[in-house]
Amino acid sequence: MRWRVTGATETLSVVVRSLDLADAGWDAEVATECLDAGERARAARGTPAVHRRRVLVRAGLRRVLGGLLGVAPADVPLRTDGDRPHLPGAGLQFSCSASGDLALLAVSRDRPVGVDVQRHRDEDAGGASDEGWLAAEELARLRSLPHGRRARAVTRAWTQKEAMAKARGTGLRRFPVDLVTPIADRGRSAGLHLAPVRVPVGYVASLAAAAPPGPDVLVPVPLTPGGRP
Secondary structure (H helix, E strand, O other): OOOEEOOOOOOOEEEEEEEEOOOOOOOHHHHHHHOOHHHHHHHHOOOHHHHHHHHHHHHHHHHHHHHHHOOOHHHOOOEEEOOEEEOOOOOEEEEEEEEOOEEEEEEEEOOOEEEEEEEOOHHHHOOHHHOOOOOHHHHHHHHHOOHHHHHHHHHHHHHHHHHHHHHHOOOOOOOOOOOOOOOOOOEEEOOEEEEEEOOOOOEEEEEEEOOOOOOOOEOOEEOOOOOOO
């Protein structure tokens, strides 16, 4: 596997992969074989659909990392701190996200990275102004947008906040009102560069990274059953 270099030499080197979780070719039972005992136990805590998603996302992460490290997925030395996986000593930072039938995996060399994807519905975003996670300046920027663009901008803001929290290694332990987004597809916040990830219609996804990921929208390379890492 090669690194996708998204732009000039000063921009971030990152691998971004996608998984179509609805693909009937995925075999969760087979995918479980590369997980360790702790990963299997964590995946088992949930409904059958949740279990399947957790297995496929973690197996997919092992497959991508194994391709970069030159080892089998089962031999990737992942460690888990709480529910957050990490890879000591490998010089790789990574992030995962899943929503609906889509999962994204992002891996960066040495620098923090976070990715988040959300299924978008206008009706779900409509009440965001009353939920307390948008800062006053974000609400003002939203009000300045044409009405038809506001709902998607809300979902974009949420994915950016999630991606930033992942890149910072904190996760969303409370409403992220202090993570102020640009209310735009691209921008910078909390020392992180934000960029959109191209995903199917009905989804919104964002990447947060310590270095700019380049001028073009990131296009994930699909991870397919039986395909390359």
